[in-house]
Amino acid sequence: MTKGANNVDRSREWADLKERYLRPPSQRPTSSARGLHHFALLCNNVEETIIFYQDLLEMPLVELFENRDYQGSTHFFFDVGHGNYLAYFDFPGLYVGEYQEVIGGLHHIALSVEKSKWDRLVVKLETAGIEIQIVNDSSAYFAGPNGERLELLTYPLNDMYGNVIGAPAVDLITTLRSTGAVRQFTDEGVSDDVLFRILDSARFAPNGGNRQAWKVIAVKDKTLRTTLADLYAGPWAQYQALGAAGLTPWSPYGDRTAENEIIAEHERNAGSAQTTDEFVNALFNAPIVLAIVADLENLVATDRDLDRPTMAVGASIYPFAWNILLAARAEGLGGVITTMHVRIEPEVKNLLAIPDHFALAAVIVIGHPEQTISKLRRGAVDSFTTVDRFTGPALVELPNTHRTQP
Secondary structure (H helix, E strand, O other): OOOOOOOOOOHHHHHHHHHHHOOOHHHOOOOOOOOOOOEEEEOOOHHHHHHHHHHHOOOOEEEEEEOOOOOOOEEEEEEOOOOOEEEEEOOOOOOOOOOOOOOOOOOOEEEEOOHHHHHHHHHHHHHOOOOOEEEOOOEEEEEOOOOOEEEEEOOOOOEEOOEEOOOOOOOHHHHHHHOOOOOOEOOOOOOHHHHHHHHHHHOOOOOHHHOOOEEEEEOOOHHHHHHHHHHHHHHHHHHHHHHHOOOOOOOOOOOHHHHHHHHHHHHHHHOOOOOOOHHHHHHOOOOEEEEEEEEHHHOOOOOOOOOOOOOHHHHHOHHHHHHHHHHHHHOOOEEEEEOHHHHHHHHHHHHOOOOOOEEEEEEEEEEOEOOOOOOOOOOOHHHOOEOOOOOOOEOOOOOOOOOOOO
16 A cells, blocks of 8 residues: 555544544435436547547447537547446647646546456456556556546445445436346355345335235255256256247146157157256356245235136235346346246255245346346337237337437
């Protein structure tokens, strides 16, 4: 650590400031700001700046247009993750001096990246001949193409040297449009503190009568996880075989005779060979594995007496499961809700000592994603929404409709 010029111990001063001004989370007022819209800097050369951020640092250019306040000036933006943007201007013909550190001025910009990406970007920067200062194998300091000081660090967005900074920030619309199923994870662990925060947020999910009929089992024991992987492998292989045959696996209105024939043929071809593949083993080596079970004595099944499989009870359980994924996303994590174990529920209930009146609703696996997904493929609104009746006209987008995102 670099010592200050006066080399004075200020620990007592800092403790006093925290005591007087740092309020407990429950006593902090809601911020008046909706968020950091963008951070704007000046550049010397637009193209060089784009190449540096988009190609070298892998932070894509998302918009470019003329500066509203200065004719001929370019205003352009880079996606730095989590709904945040770093913006630049150029001012042709206007002399702007070189960067200097001044009181009230910019010291540096710190950008959070996962450790595996940090390692890759450091190599790219070094290969490009850019001078880097590495600190504790977690921070990389270097200068951008315009002299701006940048830091790549491996700490999560609300963590600094192990100190929690406020609460995890989340942009709801971005999260809703980009939270897909994640099944491949890095080796980075997830602490119990993070898991607790995830569940503490997820518990506010809407549910019938506020009965909160869910129970969560966090599976940590390696032997239990191995058994869960082995149990998963059978239904997973059957699911793939049925899908490959052009069927919707286990559809309530599916052809059960055809399903049984396909599964029997698959099992004959597979023989007695071990079917727990690398994908399944990796899935259950994720940092977090949660079994979500539902108290059947405390669920309202309004469609219980209809001549079809019940659907209504899920409305009191699956919003909670979805909230877990959303809360995990706010922590920089990803995951997947799988119901494959429901096919062999008795074995899972026996393994995890689940009482008879509880049903296995899902297993949720969570970790640090190997790859961050920013766009998902889904059907357009007019492909699934009609007006007044099932056969009514599609709900179409009006010409002047403002979308939050494309």
